[in-house]
Amino acid sequence: MSAESHSSPLGDLLAFAGTSASIAPVPLALVVLGAALAAYLFGRFLTFAYNYIRISRGLSGIPSAPGAIPLLGHVIPMLTCVRQNKGAWDVMEDWMNKLGPIVKYNIAGTQGVVVRDPAALKRIWQTGYKIYQKDLELSYRPFLPILGTGLVTADGHLWQKQRMLMGPALRVDVLDDIIDIAKRAVDRLCEKLGKHAGTGEVVDIEEEFRLLTLQVIGEAVLSLGPEDCDRVFPSLYLPVMSEANRRVLRPYRMLLPTPEWFRFRSRMQQLNTFLVDLFRKRWQARQAARGDGEKAPKPTDILDRILESIEESGAKWDAALEEQLCYEIKTFLLAGHETSSAMLTWSTGELAANPRMTAQIVKEAETAFGADCNAPPNRRAVDEMTYTLAVLKEALRKYSVVPVVTRKLAEDDPIGLMGHPLPKGIMVACHLQGTHRMYEEPDEFRPERFMPGGEYDQFDDAVRAYMFVPFIQGPRNCLGQHLALLEARVLLSVLQKRFVFSPTGAVGQRHPSVIPVSPVGGLKVTISRRQ
Numbered sequence: 001m002s003a004e005s006h007s008s009p010l011g012d013l014l015a016f017a018g019t020s021a022s023i024a025p026v027p028l029a030l031v032v033l034g035a036a037l038a039a040y041l042f043g044r045f046l047t048f049a050y051n052y053i054r055i056s057r058g059l060s061g062i063p064s065a066p067g068a069i070p071l072l073g074h075v076i077p078m079l080t081c082v083r084q085n086k087g088a089w090d091v092m093e094d095w096m097n098k099l100g101p102i103v104k105y106n107i108a109g110t111q112g113v114v115v116r117d118p119a120a121l122k123r124i125w126q127t128g129y130k131i132y133q134k135d136l137e138l139s140y141r142p143f144l145p146i147l148g149t150g151l152v153t154a155d156g157h158l159w160q161k162q163r164m165l166m167g168p169a170l171r172v173d174v175l176d177d178i179i180d181i182a183k184r185a186v187d188r189l190c191e192k193l194g195k196h197a198g199t200g201e202v203v204d205i206e207e208e209f210r211l212l213t214l215q216v217i218g219e220a221v222l223s224l225g226p227e228d229c230d231r232v233f234p235s236l237y238l239p240v241m242s243e244a245n246r247r248v249l250r251p252y253r254m255l256l257p258t259p260e261w262f263r264f265r266s267r268m269q270q271l272n273t274f275l276v277d278l279f280r281k282r283w284q285a286r287q288a289a290r291g292d293g294e295k296a297p298k299p300t301d302i303l304d305r306i307l308e309s310i311e312e313s314g315a316k317w318d319a320a321l322e323e324q325l326c327y328e329i330k331t332f333l334l335a336g337h338e339t340s341s342a343m344l345t346w347s348t349g350e351l352a353a354n355p356r357m358t359a360q361i362v363k364e365a366e367t368a369f370g371a372d373c374n375a376p377p378n379r380r381a382v383d384e385m386t387y388t389l390a391v392l393k394e395a396l397r398k399y400s401v402v403p404v405v406t407r408k409l410a411e412d413d414p415i416g417l418m419g420h421p422l423p424k425g426i427m428v429a430c431h432l433q434g435t436h437r438m439y440e441e442p443d444e445f446r447p448e449r450f451m452p453g454g455e456y457d458q459f460d461d462a463v464r465a466y467m468f469v470p471f472i473q474g475p476r477n478c479l480g481q482h483l484a485l486l487e488a489r490v491l492l493s494v495l496q497k498r499f500v501f502s503p504t505g506a507v508g509q510r511h512p513s514v515i516p517v518s519p520v521g522g523l524k525v526t527i528s529r530r531q
């Protein structure tokens with residue numbers, strides 16, 4: 001064979017890259033690596049382009065949100081709205097008000113739709129929940145180092161298993177305990193606030209609510225005393241949470257090795273170590289008691305109840321189980337305090353402007369806890385605080401502390417939403433705030449909507465459950481909703497019975513970029529004792 005017959009583009013390339021006497025063999029490896037990388041990137045690009053076109057076609061009948069620019073899509077309106085004190089969820093609501101109940105959008109190539117109609121929510125959360133899965137790419141991403149595969153962020157088989165394991169820990173007996181825990185915590189806060197009463201000093205009551213709800217959940221979940229809560233949480237847990245919140249709008253913070261990035265990591269490690277130590281001690285104590293032939297001790301908190309379920313399931317105690325437990329407990333701490341604190345803050349702000357509503361709450365507090373609020377609380381009495389409950393629900397409706405939850409469609413949905421079949425791979429934003437504004441005069445604060453026979457009861461049976469969705473609905477609904485509403489009834493009513501809270505400025509400006517949504521600048525009040 002002649003030399004020419006060997007000549008081919010690949011042969012030339014190899015000759016050039018490696019076999020030529022003038023070039024060392026190292027570049028061959030580089031060229032192969034470069035070619036592999038280029039092929040990989042090209043493959044990724046083709047997949048992306050194919051999916052992009054497939055999804056665009058699938059969404060072609062749905063009106064598109066205004067303001068998209070090439071490549072970035074709707075990123076600019078979503079980010080710049082914060083400067084006008086609007087949240088991304090407010091922008092989405094404007095889209096639906098203008099274009100109808102289903103609107104499509106595009107965030108830097110990720111295409112999605114936003115909906116608020118109860119029938120659509122039912123499809124996503126109930127009948128189609130297996131294919132409308134949690135979205136871990138955008139909204140939950142910054143929280144994954146904290147929540148990992150805990151209940152909120154798990155999916156599929158793992159979620160099902162964990163929900164079965166965790167569910168019982170938040171039922172019946174713990175709900176009785178929560179009333180005592182909440183009462184003790186609010187009595188402590190009253191003692192603290194009493195020192196400010198009548199002095200004219202300004203107190204950020206939102207901050208106090210955050211610490212208060214952390215103390216309640218810290219004791220309910222781990223039996224931590226108030227000092228432990230105040231020691232561990234403000235130094236480890238709260239800074240980790242606020243960094244995760246910052247990462248929502250500034251995702252580059254997840255990647256840049258800044259001092260804050262290292263502090264985040266170190267605090268996470270310390271928090272995990274603190275929790276794992278606690279789990280091990282508890283588990284060993286249970287095993288020792290069993291070894292001595294004693295009956296298993298009566299569960300004192302949510303952790304004990306989870307350990308009991310683990311024992312019953314026969315699961316082996318190992319590092320993987322410790323890690324999963326760590327995620328679950330951090331999930332409870334996160335899910336269980338900021339949302340409750342935001343609900344209490346908005347309720348307190350509204351009550352400050354509504355003496356008639358406040359008087360009804362005070363009356364319920366006196367009935368449940370006695371004229372001086374010192375009678376031992378009991379579950380039935382708290383269950384009967386229907387007006388206080390209506391105030392809390394109305395705060396959750398008017399202010400939608402969780403304004404949007406997102407899902408990713410894992411398979412084509414031929415039934416789809418609002419009459420539109422949907423292609424696999426899209427994001428779906430469930431606009432809870434939009435649903436909560438489908439009430440008469442939605443900007444008015446009217447607890448009566450949630451009293452028996454009120455506006456909520458008047459909704460058609462087929463949609464009612466999807467017209468008030470602060471805890472969403474369906475198999476993935478909030479596991480702590482009963483706990484949250486019981487706890488808050490005790491906290492709000494006792495505080496209102498003992499004190500008058502006077503805001504130092506206007507109440508009502510919702511934070512544009514933090515979920516759960518709380519007031520911009522907190523809620524600053526002066527305090528006096530109620531006569």
Ligand code: HEM
Pocket residue numbers: 151152153163217331332335336337339340343401402405406470471472475476477478479480481483484
């Ligand atoms: C006012 C208070 C609360 C509000 C508004 C609230 C709201 C929510 C919402 C909207 C979800 C669904 C999230 C999603 O699908 O992406 C959720 C899930 C969850 N919440 Fe809550 N929550 C509250 C209090 C609590 C409390 C006190 C706890 C625990 C002690 C808790 C534990 C959970 C858990 C474990 C889930 C995940 C359930 C699952 O996916 O199976 N929440 N919550």
